[in-house]
Amino acid sequence: MPELPEVETTRRGLVQHMQGQRIATAIIRNGSLRWPIPRDFRRRVAGRMVRTVERRGKYLLFDCETGWIILHLGMSGSLQVVPGAATAGKHDHLDLVLDSGVVIRFNDPRRFGAVLWEPGDPLRHRLLTDLAPEPLGTDFTAAWLHKHTRTRNAAIKSLVMDSHIVVGVGNIYASESLFRAGIHPAMAARRLSLLRCEKLVAAIQQTLQAAIEAGGSTLRNYVGAEGRPGYFQKSYFVYGRAGHPCQVCVTPIKAMRQGQRSTFYCPVCQRR
């Protein structure tokens, strides 16, 4: 479930526990994830100091001196900071045991997550090279979005979820962003004017930023001993609100299916 804001909040929570700390050892309890945890993972990370914890899209990147841990939370993954003595439970795939005694624990019931080792530049890793610019950075602009949608007949909503076009926005925030931008989710992407691309870029940034800020207030729970990942925004404008009144115009929110995904939108506020 984590989208970019949840990943970013996790990163911020991890930095204070991990930066400058040495990894004493890694305990792989269940290496079965989207891809198996590499056979030599433990040997690679043992004894390494974590210089920084960075993020690219929804990928967490741990600088471990001689290489990088690339970690994706998938749909159901979470990282928790736990006391070293805490017993592991179901779906606890990996522990990074730090010299400080703190354990960084990766739990992932649905196993869509990934833990990889990259000896070189992680941004050149196959999974990261073709990602769109960081949505909260200066390279993610209306011009960029406009340029990369010119030939695309697909619905804008599915392209907002395409990491080559927009990074970090999953199913929930895609609906939310399009509502904020006043754009109908089924609109063909190539028909978006530059002005509407501007609105969409701003809406994506506002949606992500608001969620990151909401996450900051729940940071302790999120990465803490008892924390479970959840979406920070308790109420959405449209997501999951089919039949309920639009918060702007009171029209009932509609639900539809797009590419096997549920989409929510206001038929009045959002236009093609």
Next chain:
DNA sequence: CGCCAGGCCTGCACGC
């Protein structure tokens, strides 16, 4: 008991 949610890679089919 069966279905579905979700991220996102992968592979297929299609048209130029």
Next chain:
DNA sequence: TGCGTGCAGGCCTGGC
């Protein structure tokens, strides 16, 4: 033949 594009499949388990 090759590429861009648009779909659909697959991986999983918890919760309804």
